[in-house]
Amino acid sequence: MATHETELKWVDGLKFDALQNGKTFRIDGNQEETSSTGLRPKALILSSLAGCTGIDVVDMLKKMHVEFTYFGMKVKGELTEDTPKIYDRVTLTYSIRLSNSDDRAKVERAVHLSQDKYCGVSAMIRKFAVLTVEIQYL
């Protein structure tokens, strides 16, 4: 059975060092974006989603010999009013600039396969949120 592990160590105030995959990054609970020194923990779930499906899609596009000059994603999570505040609606937008617009069907196939078959983070998020997926061609 495969397992993943992560560690977090308190530094001072509401600052923590997170260790994952041999890398350290800062998490900061300071609510002021301008004075925060690190990442906000809850939104890491949105970054996790983008990373998981982004890797799937780019990997599949390369195997399909689809050429692109830009690939990006935006994820928006809407929080419930009630505490504990969870994301109950998540919108994921893939943006891609294809070298050949005939490849759009392949992009849609790769996104579909990631969303419905491969991406575990999408599957986890669908257990607590309505996940809407969009593709934008640049």
Add this chain to the structure above:
Amino acid sequence: MATHETELKWVDGLKFDALQNGKTFRIDGNQEETSSTGLRPKALILSSLAGCTGIDVVDMLKKMHVEFTYFGMKVKGELTEDTPKIYDRVTLTYSIRLSNSDDRAKVERAVHLSQDKYCGVSAMIRKFAVLTVEIQYL
């Protein structure tokens, strides 16, 4: 309604730059830990959990005037065999070195309040996994 947003941009290979809270960090889909240049996306969910509840607990301990010289957390996620692979069992261990061992009841109260009331990431994870919580006194 409050929303959180995050972005991800493809760099090359399976490398991406993730932007969150004005900070950029690298996500890398390379499966080899030793040659990976960044964080693994799925395990960011485990870091998210540790950060969310760690901030809650440290904030409450400070308000309760509980002194400690170390506070850390470990999170282990067990993956399903089937694809999409999700975490179906998650174990969260808080480790704390208290200045006064009489404060253990306060630590347990803070952990309980975070887990059952405040921490949205714990609430989201419980929608897809069995979450087990432990406290270790150093």
